[in-house]
Amino acid sequence: MTFNIYDFTSFNQWIDKGLNSIMSPTWALITEWVIIGVVFLLFYAVVGLFLVYAERKVCAFMQNRVGPNRVGPYGIFQTIADFIKLLMKELVYIKDSDKLLFNIAPFIVIIASFMALSAVPFAKGLHAIDFDIGILYVVAVSSLGVVGILLAGWSSNNKYSLIGAIRSGAQIVSYELSVGLSLLTIIVLAGTMQFSEIVEMQRNGWFIFKGHIPAVIAFVIFLIASTAETNRGPFDLAEAESELTAGFHTEYSGIKFAFFFLAEYMNMFLVASIAATVFWGGWMPFHISGWEGFNHIMDYIPPFVWYIGKTGFIIWLMMLFKWTFPRLRIDQLLTLEWKYLLPINLVNILVMAFLVLMHWHF
Amino acid sequence: MDNETLKARILSIVPDAQTEENKQYLTLVVPAAELHNLAEKLKNTQELSFDFLFCLSGVDYGKQLAVVYHLNSTTHKHAVVLKVKTDDRVNPAFDTVCDIWRTADFHERETYDMFGIRFNNHPDLRRIFLDEEWKGYPLRKDYVDEVNIVEF
Amino acid sequence: MKEIINLPVSKIEEEEYHINMGPQHPSTHGVLRLVVSLQGEMVKSLKPHCGYIHRGIEKMCEKDTYPQLIHLTDRIDYLSAHINNHAVCLLVEKALEIEVPERVKYIRTIMDELARIQSHQLWWSSFGMDLGGLTCFFYGLRDREMILDIWEETTGSRFLQSYNCPGGVMQDLHPNFQKRVHAFIKTFKKKIKDYDRILSGNVIFEQRSQGVGMLSKEDAISYGVTGPSGRGSGWSCDIRKNEPYSMYGQVQFNEVLRYGCDTYSRYMVRMQEMHESMNIIEQLIDNIPAGDYSAKMKAVIKLPAGEYYQKVESARGELGLYVVSDGNKTPYRMKFRTPSFSNLSVLDHISRGMKIADLVAIGASLDLVIPDIDR
Numbered sequence: 001m002t003f004n005i006y007d008f009t010s011f012n013q014w015i016d017k018g019l020n021s022i023m024s025p026t027w028a029l030i031t032e033w034v035i036i037g038v039v040f041l042l043f044y045a046v047v048g049l050f051l052v053y054a055e056r057k058v059c060a061f062m063q064n065r066v067g068p069n070r071v072g073p074y075g076i077f078q079t080i081a082d083f084i085k086l087l088m089k090e091l092v093y094i095k096d097s098d099k100l101l102f103n104i105a106p107f108i109v110i111i112a113s114f115m116a117l118s119a120v121p122f123a124k125g126l127h128a129i130d131f132d133i134g135i136l137y138v139v140a141v142s143s144l145g146v147v148g149i150l151l152a153g154w155s156s157n158n159k160y161s162l163i164g165a166i167r168s169g170a171q172i173v174s175y176e177l178s179v180g181l182s183l184l185t186i187i188v189l190a191g192t193m194q195f196s197e198i199v200e201m202q203r204n205g206w207f208i209f210k211g212h213i214p215a216v217i218a219f220v221i222f223l224i225a226s227t228a229e230t231n232r233g234p235f236d237l238a239e240a241e242s243e244l245t246a247g248f249h250t251e252y253s254g255i256k257f258a259f260f261f262l263a264e265y266m267n268m269f270l271v272a273s274i275a276a277t278v279f280w281g282g283w284m285p286f287h288i289s290g291w292e293g294f295n296h297i298m299d300y301i302p303p304f305v306w307y308i309g310k311t312g313f314i315i316w317l318m319m320l321f322k323w324t325f326p327r328l329r330i331d332q333l334l335t336l337e338w339k340y341l342l343p344i345n346l347v348n349i350l351v352m353a354f355l356v357l358m359h360w361h362f
Numbered sequence: 363m364d365n366e367t368l369k370a371r372i373l374s375i376v377p378d379a380q381t382e383e384n385k386q387y388l389t390l391v392v393p394a395a396e397l398h399n400l401a402e403k404l405k406n407t408q409e410l411s412f413d414f415l416f417c418l419s420g421v422d423y424g425k426q427l428a429v430v431y432h433l434n435s436t437t438h439k440h441a442v443v444l445k446v447k448t449d450d451r452v453n454p455a456f457d458t459v460c461d462i463w464r465t466a467d468f469h470e471r472e473t474y475d476m477f478g479i480r481f482n483n484h485p486d487l488r489r490i491f492l493d494e495e496w497k498g499y500p501l502r503k504d505y506v507d508e509v510n511i512v513e514f
Numbered sequence: 515m516k517e518i519i520n521l522p523v524s525k526i527e528e529e530e531y532h533i534n535m536g537p538q539h540p541s542t543h544g545v546l547r548l549v550v551s552l553q554g555e556m557v558k559s560l561k562p563h564c565g566y567i568h569r570g571i572e573k574m575c576e577k578d579t580y581p582q583l584i585h586l587t588d589r590i591d592y593l594s595a596h597i598n599n600h601a602v603c604l605l606v607e608k609a610l611e612i613e614v615p616e617r618v619k620y621i622r623t624i625m626d627e628l629a630r631i632q633s634h635q636l637w638w639s640s641f642g643m644d645l646g647g648l649t650c651f652f653y654g655l656r657d658r659e660m661i662l663d664i665w666e667e668t669t670g671s672r673f674l675q676s677y678n679c680p681g682g683v684m685q686d687l688h689p690n691f692q693k694r695v696h697a698f699i700k701t702f703k704k705k706i707k708d709y710d711r712i713l714s715g716n717v718i719f720e721q722r723s724q725g726v727g728m729l730s731k732e733d734a735i736s737y738g739v740t741g742p743s744g745r746g747s748g749w750s751c752d753i754r755k756n757e758p759y760s761m762y763g764q765v766q767f768n769e770v771l772r773y774g775c776d777t778y779s780r781y782m783v784r785m786q787e788m789h790e791s792m793n794i795i796e797q798l799i800d801n802i803p804a805g806d807y808s809a810k811m812k813a814v815i816k817l818p819a820g821e822y823y824q825k826v827e828s829a830r831g832e833l834g835l836y837v838v839s840d841g842n843k844t845p846y847r848m849k850f851r852t853p854s855f856s857n858l859s860v861l862d863h864i865s866r867g868m869k870i871a872d873l874v875a876i877g878a879s880l881d882l883v884i885p886d887i888d889r
């Protein structure tokens with residue numbers, strides 16, 4: 001077995017050959033699907049657990065507190081304890097709610113983020129699907145999450161949930177545009193939508209350095225828009241409504257609430273990993289063209305570590321936003337998108353296109 | 363304006379007003395019927411301009427129920443205290459002044475709640491602190507409540 | 515829901531619905547119930563329902579002697595507890611024509627200003643929290659702990675101290691008092707710059723508070739909105755300046771006035787007032803004269819028959835005490851003119867036409883303490 005931590009393609013091929021030699025091709029395919037599904041589910045769960053713990057610790061350090069430190073050394077088992085508690089909670093059934101939609105809603109949100117996560121490369125060869133329209137696929141699929149939120153608000157038969165869900169729906173749909181357009185800026189620079197090729201093209205320098213000014217602007221807009229997409233940070237009017245109630249997931253209890261909660265953190269992970277891949281080089285180490293010795297040292301760090309490090313840094317930034325800024329009102333939120341981010345985005349794309357035509361990028 | 367001039371001005375508007383002894387403020391007892399008229403003149407006359415009603419309280423003097431108005435002028439910095447009294451303990455009523463000083467709205471509701479004094483033409487006279495179904499007016503001296511008040 | 519769907523469109527627009535905020539609610543700072551009548555996102559009118567914490571303090575005061583009822587006044591506005599006690603003591607001393615020693619005046623003024631600062635710190639914490647900047651809560655309360663420690667050392671209690679008594683204070687200052695107050699002022703002057711950096715200069719915060727909840731000066735006077743809320747509309751109503759008591763006539767400080775009439779102005783008035791309070795304390799803390807901490811009082815305090823009124827400037831506005839005495843040792847009638855009661859009455863007027871999210875900001879900027887409303 002050739003398990004090369006720097007290149008997973010040979011490992012994948014080894015598994016594939018092994019399975020094909022044991023069983024028929026159809027069964028091998030189905031087994032591979034099951035393996036990938038299980039791996040992803042595990043990854044989803046572990047990352048979710050870790051992110052919830054990380055958020056509580058980051059929030060605590062910003063607020064001059066310690067955070068969880070009782071359950072396990074440094075409180076690392078806190079989230080597991082929370083999940084066990086949520087599993088054991090009674091599921092409260094609402095009298096006049098639409099039962100089918102009420103039950104489906106959390107799953108739709110999870111499925112949307114799950115599907116999007118499968119297209120993102122974690123290391124060389126370590127991704128589930130490699131579409132040649134990768135970015136388009138991710139943007140399209142992640143916008144399915146808003147359906148889940150609207151269904152949750154509608155089927156709860158509750159005024160406040162409905163208000164929260166509709167606000168959230170308006171917010172997400174508006175910020176989709178900014179997300180898509182800022183990614184479009186990088187597509188203009190890269191010339192391709194395929195994730196693995198985008199990462200390969202950043203071998204001698206990340207896009208945020210190659211594309212200098214328009215890429216930096218695109219990154220800032222992407223960060224703002226994706227924080228709004230995931231209902232986080234200063235844009236959490238829909239859910240952290242200290243004004244009314246808990247927004248669209250008021251009526252959910254127990255494990256269903258846990259699903260919404262988990263889906264929010266996975267969405268955050270998803271947008272952070274897209275930002276890391278598209279702007280910051282994905283699993284590519286930090287190379288400066290011309291400094292061979294430096295590049296060689298950077299290459300020793302495994303790509304997976306680079307990827308997690310970059311994603312982690314962006315997640316940390318998003319957590320800082322949430323705990324620092326007050327909340328925006330719904331009309332200010334939409335004003336920000338339609339009157340400021342969208343025009344800036346459009347102009348930015350033009351500037352990037354101009355840059356590419358004149359070969360003024362690195 | 364000093365107290366003597368104030369007294370003279372007010373007596374010229376309401377000749378039936380009587381002075382009461384008070385070391386701090388000029389205190390006048392006004393007949394209930396003249397209250398609204400006097401209040402309006404006190405607010406709107408340029409030299410008087412009592413635009414700040416800083417306290418409206420009900421008092422139960424044993425036989426009489428009264429409402430005490432403490433007025434202040436933010437421009438001239440003089441103050442005056444008006445009182446209206448009534449002997450009617452069953453259905454005491456005075457004119458409201460909340461069209462003149464908007465703060466009287468809540469204060470009159472509180473006086474009604476605690477003393478049972480009604481205010482004519484008040485936009486929304488109902489109890490403010492106690493339940494709608496509460497019987498009796500607690501701050502009156504003859505209020506008896508075996509459940510809630512413990513006598514030593 | 516079904517009824518609304520079946521209405522013709524023109525009728526749907528007329529439908530307003532009522533939302534209940536409270537009595538248990540994270541943003542109403544206590545047990546206050548607001549029934550808000552909304553049309554879409556806009557507030558059309560609102561009705562406050564008070565009385566959830568009505569304890570009948572005025573009735574209780576009629577049975578308590580003057581030193582006893584000081585303990586009740588603590589609980590009216592628990593954040594300016596010291597200032598409430600001060601009001602009762604001033605009234606009794608003025609009625610009995612007793613002159614308190616200089617030392618007492620210095621101590622009372624310093625404690626008053628500490629109370630004002632800690633009340634504004636708590637206000638700032640909950641203001642930030644209401645708007646969504648949850649970290650503000652922890653920063654404000656962390657600094658407030660220093661004041662509570664100072665109080666605990668001198669008076670024995672962090673909160674609701676009942677430290678004043680007619681004639682003076684209950685016990686003398688702790689020897690560490692001066693040192694601790696100096697340490698607090700030094701630390702807080704640095705920390706308050708952080709407060710400005712987090713909230714006051716933040717674009718999101720400015721957008722959410724500028725132009726929100728406009729209260730004109732005439733309305734403020736007519737509704738009786740005193741204190742920082744009134745000063746944010748340009749009304750000069752500071753009792754410490756207009757009718758000075760204790761040491762306020764002899765210290766140099768500015769009355770903070772802003773003319774913006776909106777939530778942002780009310781916010782900035784309070785932030786600046788914290789600076790002014792520290793200024794006052796600095797002028798007094800090193801010059802506390804030696805002497806008695808209490809004047810000689812009779813064992814039983816009986817006010818001569820008559821009516822008395824005392825005004826003080828609490829952290830929320832003008833606190834007025836109206837006492838009708840018939841010569842006994844308990845007051846015949848005691849009325850508290852509390853600032854939050856009048857400030858609440860203006861909430862309906864200034865939130866019309868605003869959105870629900872603004873309502874929270876406006877309520878927080880008026881700095882209502884519910885026991886102050888209900889007594």
